[in-house]
Amino acid sequence: MKPPPFEYHAPSTMAEALDLLAKLEDAKVLAGGQSLIPLLNFRLASPAHLVDINGIAELEYVRERDGGVAIGAGARQSDVEDDKTVRRICPLLAEALGQVAHPVIRNRGTVCGSLAHADPAAELPAVLLAAGGEVVARSVRGERRITAQDFFKGVFDSALEADELLVEAWFPATTGPFALVEESRRHGDFALAGAARSGDRLALFGVAPTPVLADPTDPSHGLSPSGDLEATPAFRLHLVEVLVRRAFAS
Numbered sequence: 001m002k003p004p005p006f007e008y009h010a011p012s013t014m015a016e017a018l019d020l021l022a023k024l025e026d027a028k029v030l031a032g033g034q035s036l037i038p039l040l041n042f043r044l045a046s047p048a049h050l051v052d053i054n055g056i057a058e059l060e061y062v063r064e065r066d067g068g069v070a071i072g073a074g075a076r077q078s079d080v081e082d083d084k085t086v087r088r089i090c091p092l093l094a095e096a097l098g099q100v101a102h103p104v105i106r107n108r109g110t111v112c113g114s115l116a117h118a119d120p121a122a123e124l125p126a127v128l129l130a131a132g133g134e135v136v137a138r139s140v141r142g143e144r145r146i147t148a149q150d151f152f153k154g155v156f157d158s159a160l161e162a163d164e165l166l167v168e169a170w171f172p173a174t175t176g177p178f179a180l181v182e183e184s185r186r187h188g189d190f191a192l193a194g195a196a197r198s199g200d201r202l203a204l205f206g207v208a209p210t211p212v213l214a215d216p217t218d219p220s221h222g223l224s225p226s227g228d229l230e231a232t233p234a235f236r237l238h239l240v241e242v243l244v245r246r247a248f249a250s
């Protein structure tokens with residue numbers, strides 16, 4: 001299918017993008033397009049304006065900051081996965097990226113786009129939560145830092161305001177054992193359930209409307225995952241127990 005009509009904007013600086021987001025009614029940011037374009041084509045979203053951030057060179061970075069790694073909104077998932085600084089400081093993030101979709105999707109998809117999209121079955125939101133990271137949101141009104149715990153609000157819902165651009169994600173250094181384990185029907189599919197471990201911290205994904213922190217000794221406590229054609233709630237709870245055992249085996 002073709003997307004519904006929209007007006008296309010291609011700012012070349014962050015300031016221009018923020019101005020557009022401040023003045024346009026019903027605008028969406030277009031990053032890698034790996035989630036947004038399918039949503040448009042299936043007519044599940046029909047924004048009046050798309051603000052394409054792909055031409056903003058200042059957002060394309062991966063750098064060491066405050067003992068962790070800062071990832072700009074333009075950084076592609078595949079570049080972050082292969083980045084030496086990321087592999088050294090935050091190997092959990094690199095490991096998780098290897099399990100996001102397929103290489104062709106990671107070549108376009110961005111780390112920040114995945115966080116902004118807030119898919120409850122996605123790996124990166126759970127990694128940000130397990131690691132205790134945060135995002136930086138900017139608008140013409142100013143900048144705010146939002147912790148992972150405050151950022152994910154519900155299914156495809158985050159704390160971002162309509163005029164805000166998620167300009168950077170910050171992942172603290174991985175300390176201690178780490179793991180990203182998940183179960184999916186086929187390699188590259190979204191996970192039926194998954195677990196991200198950073199030291200003693202555990203975040204689960206695919207089992208609640210947002211990624212959730214959990215107690216490694218009783219991980220399914222308080223969870224009531226939904227069921228669908230691929231997995232019943234009971235099967236998802238069973239997966240949680242098995243995956244967490246695997247994540248804490250080392």
Ligand SMILES: Cc1cc2nc3c(=O)[nH]c(=O)nc-3n(C[C@H](O)[C@H](O)[C@H](O)COP(=O)(O)OP(=O)(O)OC[C@H]3O[C@@H](n4cnc5c(N)ncnc54)[C@H](O)[C@@H]3O)c2cc1C
Binds near residue numbers: 100111160
């Ligand atoms: C076949 C297929 C399989 C996939 N499998 C997985 C998987 O297993 N795990 C997984 O995690 N993901 C998976 N994905 C999704 C993929 O990782 C996307 O790339 C990612 O979720 C969104 O990143 P993007 O840069 O493409 O964002 P886009 O598609 O451009 O945008 C997604 C949403 O986030 C908003 N947005 C994007 N960037 C910003 C920003 N900087 N500031 C504010 N809002 C922003 C957009 O407005 C839109 O609402 C899959 C996608 C496909 C097509």
